[in-house]
Amino acid sequence: MKDLLEWLDHRTGYKLLVHEALNEPIPGGARWRYITGSMLTFAFVVQVITGFFLWTAYSPSTQTAWESVYYIQHEMAYGWLVRGIHHFAAQAMMVLLGLHFLQVIWDGAYRAPREVNFWLGLVLMQIVIALSLTGYLLPWDQKGYYATKVATNIAGASPVIGPQIQQIAQGGAAYGHHTLTRFFALHAGLLPALMVVFLALHVYVFRRHGITVPPHAEGKPADTFWPKQVLFDAVGCLVVLGIVLYFALTRPAELTAPADPGEDFPARPEWYFLFLFRFLEFKEISRFGVAFGAIYIPTLLMGIVFLMPFIGRKKWGHYFNRGFLLAILTGITILTVMTLHEDNHNQSHQAKLRFAERDAHRVVVLAKREGIPQNGARELLVNDPFTQGPRLFARNCSSCHRFDGHDATGQLILKTVDKDGVKTKVPELETAADLKDFGSREWITRVLTDYETTFKPLENAGEKGKAIQTGEMSNWCKENQKVLTDPANAESLKALVEFLTAQGGRNDLGAFDEKLVAQGREIFKGGALKSGALSSSCADCHAMTVAKGTETESLSDGAGAGYPKLTGYGGREWLKAFLRAPGHADFYGEKNTMMEFTEKRMSEREIDLLVDWMTGNYIPNPSH
Amino acid sequence: MANSSSESPPSTHVAEGPPGEPRRNFLTSLLAMITGGIVGLVPAIAGGLFFLDPILRKRAGGAGGLLRAADLSELPSDGTPLRVVLRSDITDAWTLYRNRVIGSVYLRLMPNGQILAFNDTCTHLGCKVDYQAADKQFFCPCHQSAFDLDGKPKNETPPRMLDDLVAEVKDGVVFVEYKNYRTGTPEKVAVQ
Numbered sequence: 001m002k003d004l005l006e007w008l009d010h011r012t013g014y015k016l017l018v019h020e021a022l023n024e025p026i027p028g029g030a031r032w033r034y035i036t037g038s039m040l041t042f043a044f045v046v047q048v049i050t051g052f053f054l055w056t057a058y059s060p061s062t063q064t065a066w067e068s069v070y071y072i073q074h075e076m077a078y079g080w081l082v083r084g085i086h087h088f089a090a091q092a093m094m095v096l097l098g099l100h101f102l103q104v105i106w107d108g109a110y111r112a113p114r115e116v117n118f119w120l121g122l123v124l125m126q127i128v129i130a131l132s133l134t135g136y137l138l139p140w141d142q143k144g145y146y147a148t149k150v151a152t153n154i155a156g157a158s159p160v161i162g163p164q165i166q167q168i169a170q171g172g173a174a175y176g177h178h179t180l181t182r183f184f185a186l187h188a189g190l191l192p193a194l195m196v197v198f199l200a201l202h203v204y205v206f207r208r209h210g211i212t213v214p215p216h217a218e219g220k221p222a223d224t225f226w227p228k229q230v231l232f233d234a235v236g237c238l239v240v241l242g243i244v245l246y247f248a249l250t251r252p253a254e255l256t257a258p259a260d261p262g263e264d265f266p267a268r269p270e271w272y273f274l275f276l277f278r279f280l281e282f283k284e285i286s287r288f289g290v291a292f293g294a295i296y297i298p299t300l301l302m303g304i305v306f307l308m309p310f311i312g313r314k315k316w317g318h319y320f321n322r323g324f325l326l327a328i329l330t331g332i333t334i335l336t337v338m339t340l341h342e343d344n345h346n347q348s349h350q351a352k353l354r355f356a357e358r359d360a361h362r363v364v365v366l367a368k369r370e371g372i373p374q375n376g377a378r379e380l381l382v383n384d385p386f387t388q389g390p391r392l393f394a395r396n397c398s399s400c401h402r403f404d405g406h407d408a409t410g411q412l413i414l415k416t417v418d419k420d421g422v423k424t425k426v427p428e429l430e431t432a433a434d435l436k437d438f439g440s441r442e443w444i445t446r447v448l449t450d451y452e453t454t455f456k457p458l459e460n461a462g463e464k465g466k467a468i469q470t471g472e473m474s475n476w477c478k479e480n481q482k483v484l485t486d487p488a489n490a491e492s493l494k495a496l497v498e499f500l501t502a503q504g505g506r507n508d509l510g511a512f513d514e515k516l517v518a519q520g521r522e523i524f525k526g527g528a529l530k531s532g533a534l535s536s537s538c539a540d541c542h543a544m545t546v547a548k549g550t551e552t553e554s555l556s557d558g559a560g561a562g563y564p565k566l567t568g569y570g571g572r573e574w575l576k577a578f579l580r581a582p583g584h585a586d587f588y589g590e591k592n593t594m595m596e597f598t599e600k601r602m603s604e605r606e607i608d609l610l611v612d613w614m615t616g617n618y619i620p621n622p623s624h
Numbered sequence: 625m626a627n628s629s630s631e632s633p634p635s636t637h638v639a640e641g642p643p644g645e646p647r648r649n650f651l652t653s654l655l656a657m658i659t660g661g662i663v664g665l666v667p668a669i670a671g672g673l674f675f676l677d678p679i680l681r682k683r684a685g686g687a688g689g690l691l692r693a694a695d696l697s698e699l700p701s702d703g704t705p706l707r708v709v710l711r712s713d714i715t716d717a718w719t720l721y722r723n724r725v726i727g728s729v730y731l732r733l734m735p736n737g738q739i740l741a742f743n744d745t746c747t748h749l750g751c752k753v754d755y756q757a758a759d760k761q762f763f764c765p766c767h768q769s770a771f772d773l774d775g776k777p778k779n780e781t782p783p784r785m786l787d788d789l790v791a792e793v794k795d796g797v798v799f800v801e802y803k804n805y806r807t808g809t810p811e812k813v814a815v816q
Contacts, residue, residue: 078677228656367718
């Protein structure tokens with residue numbers, strides 16, 4: 001073995017190399033404050049290792065990028081771990097970059113003769129930022145897609161050649177396959193290669209000038225790099241690894257829904273760029289155009305940083321540099337906290353985030369259960385009632401109805417009012433019922449026992465609305481409220497409700513109690529309760545046909561037009577027919593106040609998606 | 625002044641660490657090596673396990689069961705082989721492909737009404753064999769493997785006969801249970 005090593009040394013001279021690497025003298029002794037550079041290098045190495053393995057499973061195209069990342073995250077062995085480490089180590093790198101930079105400025109390590117190395121460090125900083133920016137897009141999820149769009153649009157706002165730069169970066173006029181292939185080539189090819197080159201130069205120049213010793217350590221005995229400083233560095237790296245692993249093990253790396261140019265997303269950049277996002281929001285900044293806030297000012301600040309070695313030649317200059325850095329860091333911190341605070345208190349933004357998270361969960365449920373179609377996972381959501389229903393409700397129904405108080409996507413319906421010259425947002429009055437649990441047992445119980453409250457919003461819908469709210473059904477309800485809510489009739493009410501609910505044939509409301517249904521049917525027809533009787537039976541007004549084996553049986557012909565027919569009430573077909581023509585004689589007839597959703601307003605596909613969602617006719621989400 | 629270094633590069637022949645503390649140095653070295661080892665190995669091990677996914681994880685099976693191959697009436701009654709493609713829904717990593725061609729087979733209708741089905745993959749090294757009508761044989765263009773119409777080797781190249789597959793006729797339609805087998809071995813071992 002010894003002979004072999006001697007031979008190798010003779011041919012390569014590796015011993016001198018190792019000796020030089022490890023026995024670098026550290027004047028004043030090994031110190032913890034010197035470890036930030038090594039930690040940063042370590043984080044980069046972790047990214048190279050995990051990045052390589054992710055590369056073995058990633059597929060950069062608009063129909064496979066999200067899908068392959070989904071597969072890594074949810075299907076492949078330890079994929080969640082490797083992606084988690086890569087995701088969180090990237091963020092650790094930004095923090096370490098900040099720390100390293102702070103330390104270099106604070107200790108004056110940027111001054112002569114280390115100017116060039118300082119500039120090399122600034123180049124490395126840009127490379128890390130570029131890596132982070134390009135990596136963010138690769139999963140092709142909503143978050144990365146929209147956040148990166150902002151970044152490329154900023155590039156497009158650059159003076160003179162902005163549009164060309166943007167097109168080159170995107171690989172065309174719009175985002176597509178080539179945006180991904182280009183970003184991927186940069187992220188996994190060019191940028192890491194540049195990083196290695198500049199890192200090698202950085203270390204080489206660093207070795208040439210040695211470590212910058214703080215004043216209080218001067219004159220203390222020297223150490224060599226090995227072993228004490230190596231141990232310090234290794235412990236620093238262990239801490240980085242520990243923190244990254246802690247995050248990777250406790251929370252999955254985020255993957256929002258597949259990118260969809262047709263769907264809005266509450267986009268924010270990753271937390272370390274929030275300051276820039278907020279900075280651009282200031283009216284004082286935005287009035288000068290995007291390039292001013294996003295390019296000119298950052299370039300100016302970077303210019304000052306670049307000149308720091310010259311400014312810092314004098315003692316006051318060094319203090320200026322320190323002050324400048326502190327000012328920047330304070331600014332960044334304040335802007336970041338401001339954004340987080342504002343976002344946390346922005347109800348609409350939070351609702352959008354929750355709704356986006358709903359999509360992100362849903363697409364995974366569908367992908368696991370249905371498999372991902374050839375055209376990509378986006379299609380799963382596009383054709384899913386659970387996903388599209390609330391959107392269609394918000395678009396078509398929420399100007400009158402509410403869904404649990406909101407528009408079904410979580411947004412409150414507000415209007416702006418001018419009160420003494422001050423514009424404030426107040427809730428818009430709803431003019432029709434809240435349909436959160438339409439067709440359920442609870443809904444039917446409420447309609448039977450408290451019609452007026454259930455349809456209270458109709459009082460905002462003019463005379464016709466009020467006429468329905470306080471009309472015949474309301475009167476019937478008032479006459480029978482006492483007898484229906486009498487504890488002695490609890491089972492009778494339950495039976496009637498069970499019978500009416502069962503007409504919808506919905507399979508998302510649990511199994512129906514056949515005995516109760518049969519009891520309820522008799523009450524519907526005759527109105528006899530366990531204790532007493534209804535003033536008039538349901539069948540006196542409402543027509544209904546029920547299934548009897550393979551045949552149908554007419555229970556009642558009802559009282560004619562304007563008394564909603566209850567055949568299949570609350571089910572898919574009933575609801576669809578009702579939406580298409582609520583003024584039909586089978587429904588409200590002349591009394592109708594509701595808009596008709598003809599094919600012009602809502603296509604067959606849209607109405608199916610909406611109705612399927614409202615009647616629970618979709619692939620269920622697994623209950624946890 | 626914090627800057628203590630010289631303008632010139634440090635000498636390559638520096639003295640070995642501070643003398644007089646060999647034991648402490650040893651302990652430090654050992655700790656440095658262990659800690660350094662851990663931080664390097666953890667991401668590498670995680671990545672390595674991920675890379676071994678194909679053997680660590682049981683995947684949902686591909687196409688299984690009987691697949692529709694041809695109408696019985698399409699098969700020549702004199703036993704001449706007919707090549708047909710088989711289609712099935714298959715999952716390739718994340719994508720579910722519907723009704724996709726998954727391979728091709730030769731079918732022969734024997735005089736007794738029996739159906740012979742062969743996987744058209746050469747058992748030597750996996751090229752596709754062609755039916756040569758003139759020589760009444762299956763021939764592989766890669767390394768000249770030749771098989772007779774019953775699938776038996778006609779020369780030394782293939783290690784075993786063509787792989788026969790289960791075939792059934794239902795209501796005038798021929799169904800085949802498609803399987804692939806390892807190549808280059810005398811034994812017929814299914815690949816799944």
